[in-house]
Amino acid sequence: MFGQIYQADLKPYRDELVITTKAGFHMWPGPYGQMSSRKTLMTALDNSLKRMGLDYVDIFYSHRFDPDTNLEETAMALDDLVRSGKTLYVGISNYDNAQTQEIIKYFHDFHTPFVVNQLSYNMLNREVEEDGVLDTLKTNNVATVAYGPLAEGLLTNRYLGGIPEDFQIHWSSTAVMDQGRSALTQKLNQLNEIAQNRDQTMAQMALAWLLKDDVVASVVTGASKVSHLEDNLKAVQNTTFTTDELDQIEKILHA
Numbered sequence: 725m726f727g728q729i730y731q732a733d734l735k736p737y738r739d740e741l742v743i744t745t746k747a748g749f750h751m752w753p754g755p756y757g758q759m760s761s762r763k764t765l766m767t768a769l770d771n772s773l774k775r776m777g778l779d780y781v782d783i784f785y786s787h788r789f790d791p792d793t794n795l796e797e798t799a800m801a802l803d804d805l806v807r808s809g810k811t812l813y814v815g816i817s818n819y820d821n822a823q824t825q826e827i828i829k830y831f832h833d834f835h836t837p838f839v840v841n842q843l844s845y846n847m848l849n850r851e852v853e854e855d856g857v858l859d860t861l862k863t864n865n866v867a868t869v870a871y872g873p874l875a876e877g878l879l880t881n882r883y884l885g886g887i888p889e890d891f892q893i894h895w896s897s898t899a900v901m902d903q904g905r906s907a908l909t910q911k912l913n914q915l916n917e918i919a920q921n922r923d924q925t926m927a928q929m930a931l932a933w934l935l936k937d938d939v940v941a942s943v944v945t946g947a948s949k950v951s952h953l954e955d956n957l958k959a960v961q962n963t964t965f966t967t968d969e970l971d972q973i974e975k976i977l978h979a
């Protein structure tokens with residue numbers, strides 16, 4: 725789909741765009757259609773470039789840590805893809821702190837242009853802070869791109885009246901629901917009050933809260949309505965928080 729849109733509308737702007745793609749979750753049948761072996765990564769990027777009609781991407785990600793492939797093989801395959809001109813930079817996604825630290829050693833050895841670990845991160849899901857992976861990224865002067873920044877829409881004005889029983893949360897954020905629906909709804913309403921005081925919608929404040937920190941290079945927000953995208957884009961107009969606002973937010977989240 726992106727290939728079609730790129731060819732029809734975006735092609736003249738290629739030099740202004742950062743285009744990224746990933747490999748690691750299931751893409752084709754058989755053992756090489758997923759994970760992070762050399763064969764999988766190389767084949768996946770070739771296929772992706774063909775589908776999009778591109779010569780190169782800006783960032784190519786290993787979408788998940790592969791317990792059955794030596795990490796050096798994954799790092800070397802990513803590095804070779806840079807040398808072959810198919811990607812300018814490399815990234816990883818869903819690698820925890822220990823896995824990130826280990827692969828960074830290989831990237832240093834190979835002088836690989838490694839820039840990002842894409843992680844599940846939002847106000848309600850702080851696992852990447854607790855695990856130490858954010859600190860590791862800061863120490864190495866690289867960044868994260870936060871996915872699921874609105875916690876499947878919980879951090880918008882959509883569930884202020886309650887969270888339906890059939891609400892589904894992504895596997896990376898399931899702990900968010902542990903506190904129970906009614907306690908969570910109460911917190912969402914308290915957060916919404918702070919957002920209103922900042923002249924932001926809840927979604928804008930949730931995105932701004934992530935972007936306030938330099939270690940968050942970007943956020944991947946999912947929206948299927950143009951109005952939602954327009955709402956979310958305004959988040960960048962105010963990414964500064966007072967200490968008081970940050971304290972109030974922490975108090976609500978940890979109550």
Ligand SMILES: NC(=O)c1ccc[n+]([C@@H]2O[C@H](COP(=O)([O-])OP(=O)(O)OC[C@H]3O[C@@H](n4cnc5c(N)ncnc54)[C@H](OP(=O)(O)O)[C@@H]3O)[C@@H](O)[C@H]2O)c1
Pocket residue numbers: 787817818842843871872873874875876877878880881882894927944945946947948949951952953955956
């Ligand atoms: N690296 C990984 O392993 C990984 C894993 C999961 C996802 N991702 C990436 O992250 C992206 C975002 O994930 P996500 O969809 O879970 O993100 P999200 O941005 O946290 O949540 C999206 C949900 O929020 C709703 N929403 C967005 N803006 C809104 C607004 N202004 N007002 C009300 N509702 C709003 C959307 O509804 P509507 O659809 O109605 O607009 C959708 O239901 C995905 O597209 C994917 O590319 C990466």
